[in-house]
Amino acid sequence: xxxxxxxxxxxxxxxxxxxxxxxxxxxxxxxxxxxxxxxxxxxxxxxxxxxxxxxxxxxxxxxxxxxxxxxxxxxxxxxxxxxxxxxxxxxxxxxxxxxxxxxxxxxxxxxxxxxxxxxxxxxxxxxxxxxxxxxxxxxxxxxxxxxxxxxxxxxxxxxxxxxxxxxxxxxxxxxxxxxxxxxxxxxxxxxxxxxxxxxxxxxxxxxxxxxxxxxxxxxxxxxxxxxxxxxxxxxxxxxxxxxxxxxxxxxxxxxxxxxxxxxxxxxxxxxxxxxxxxxxxxxxxxxxxxxxxxxxxxxxxxxxxxxxxxxxxxxxxxxxxxxxxxxxxxxxxxxxxxxxxxxxxxxxxxxxxxxxxxxxxxxxxxxxxxxxxxxxxxxxxxxxxxxxxxxxxxxx
Amino acid sequence: xxxxxxxxxxxxxxxxxxxxxxxxxxxxxxxxxxxxxxxxxxxxxxxxxxxxxxxxxxxxxxxxxxxxxxxxxxxxx
Numbered sequence: 001x002x003x004x005x006x007x008x009x010x011x012x013x014x015x016x017x018x019x020x021x022x023x024x025x026x027x028x029x030x031x032x033x034x035x036x037x038x039x040x041x042x043x044x045x046x047x048x049x050x051x052x053x054x055x056x057x058x059x060x061x062x063x064x065x066x067x068x069x070x071x072x073x074x075x076x077x078x079x080x081x082x083x084x085x086x087x088x089x090x091x092x093x094x095x096x097x098x099x100x101x102x103x104x105x106x107x108x109x110x111x112x113x114x115x116x117x118x119x120x121x122x123x124x125x126x127x128x129x130x131x132x133x134x135x136x137x138x139x140x141x142x143x144x145x146x147x148x149x150x151x152x153x154x155x156x157x158x159x160x161x162x163x164x165x166x167x168x169x170x171x172x173x174x175x176x177x178x179x180x181x182x183x184x185x186x187x188x189x190x191x192x193x194x195x196x197x198x199x200x201x202x203x204x205x206x207x208x209x210x211x212x213x214x215x216x217x218x219x220x221x222x223x224x225x226x227x228x229x230x231x232x233x234x235x236x237x238x239x240x241x242x243x244x245x246x247x248x249x250x251x252x253x254x255x256x257x258x259x260x261x262x263x264x265x266x267x268x269x270x271x272x273x274x275x276x277x278x279x280x281x282x283x284x285x286x287x288x289x290x291x292x293x294x295x296x297x298x299x300x301x302x303x304x305x306x307x308x309x310x311x312x313x314x315x316x317x318x319x320x321x322x323x324x325x326x327x328x329x330x331x332x333x334x335x336x337x338x339x340x341x342x343x344x345x346x347x348x349x350x351x352x353x354x355x356x357x358x359x360x361x362x363x364x365x366x367x368x369x370x371x372x373x374x375x376x377x378x379x380x381x382x383x384x385x386x387x388x389x390x391x392x393x394x395x396x
Numbered sequence: 397x398x399x400x401x402x403x404x405x406x407x408x409x410x411x412x413x414x415x416x417x418x419x420x421x422x423x424x425x426x427x428x429x430x431x432x433x434x435x436x437x438x439x440x441x442x443x444x445x446x447x448x449x450x451x452x453x454x455x456x457x458x459x460x461x462x463x464x465x466x467x468x469x470x471x472x473x
Contacts, residue, residue, distance in 0.1 A: 136407065137405075137410075139405060139406070147457070156453070156455065160453045164452055164453040165447060166453070166454075167453075167454040168453065168454070169456050169457075169458060170455065170456065170458060171458045172458070191458070194458075266451075269410070269444075269448055270445060270448055272414075273441055273444050273445055274445075276413050276414060276416075277437075277438070279417050279421070280416065280420055280437045280438065280441075283420035283421055283430075283434075284420060284430060284434040287425075287427060287430050288427070
């Protein structure tokens with residue numbers, strides 16, 4: 001539409017007319033282009049450029065609109081935006097007032113993913129040295145997940161079954177769509193402010209790459225890396241790998257796997273306890289038995305029996321002594337008897353001497369004393385024993 | 397001793413139980429000590445089994461400023 005300008009009009013008037021034309025003509029635009037100079041202001045509004053090889057257009061996206069964008073735009077990403085053209089008179093500039101933004105294709109997201117992955121990996125956020133050990137028997141487990149999601153239901157039911165001793169602390173979060181990245185970051189932060197939490201599970205059920213996108217956001221990765229409490233991620237299905245999975249201290253393929261990995265099974269624990277009980281019974285019984293054996297064998301050992309033996313020995317010695325004594329007594333007795341008879345005979349002899357002193361004579365023949373006349377043999381010589389001497393007489 | 401047992405965590409109790417088992421198997425543990433250990437072990441064993449059998453999962457949902465909670469489980473910390 002052209003107008004014949006005959007008079008000079010003001011700048012504002014011109015601008016107003018341009019604005020009218022522009023905004024009416026371009027009430028709805030659908031544009032593909034590459035992001036550049038992207039700035040998310042503190043106010044929440046986004047300001048950026050869309051460009052291609054030859055041209056560039058400024059864009060704005062107000063806070064209310066951009067909160068629906070599920071990913072964080074990055075310079076270089078190709079996006080498709082929908083919106084309308086507006087003209088800003090004070091600056092004489094036009095821009096697209098963007099209403100919606102999405103990646104130009106899944107490839108765009110892939111690229112963003114690879115870029116961030118490399119960036120964080122180079123920084124060392126994925127390093128094994130930084131990863132912490134998950135406690136074996138966690139008493140308190142924090143869970144970052146959607147309060148109404150299947151992931152939470154699964155986690156609760158498995159925890160009940162396997163290890164009801166533990167305590168779950170749930171920090172609810174939005175796990176997809178716009179604002180979810182911030183929500184997850186806040187939830188991790190909230191759990192970190194609580195005491196005595198042993199491990200955090202960040203969980204989300206399966207979904208598309210867009211659905212899981214918040215787990216690929218840089219600030220989520222950093223929140224996990226900076227968490228003082230070890231983080232286990234259980235996001236999506238077995239095949240899904242998010243940036244969060246690379247950063248976390250342990251990746252589980254699913255939320256259910258996450259809670260299973262970090263808890264012992266009560267049934268197994270009961271078995272261990274029972275096993276230990278019977279081991280202890282066995283050990284104490286055999287120990288007592290062993291000691292009993294030692295005591296018994298000690299009592300029956302030679303050392304213990306020897307007092308009896310000693311006594312017996314003593315008895316034997318005694319017997320021997322007594323025997324000896326008896327023997328020697330017998331001997332003594334014999335000696336005594338002999339002496340006695342000796343003395344007796346001496347006494348007897350002494351009696352004879354008295355008789356001889358009186359004048360009697362003892363007659364001997366053949367060395368035999370003769371006490372009867374008829375025993376006397378005249379022809380033989382005889383000895384006459386006088387008191388003082390013996391005299392021999394012969395028949396002439 | 398009983399007071400201390402109650403305060404220790406489940407994991408600590410279990411570890412002590414295994415420790416007692418090993419000590420009882422050792423030949424250097426005397427008879428009196430063994431009996432004392434055995435008693436402690438049986439106590440621990442009973443407490444642990446009771447804990448496991450009677451345990452009920454405790455769930456606490458934290459409030460934050462992003463969501464409203466009318467979840468049925470226990471209230472916030």
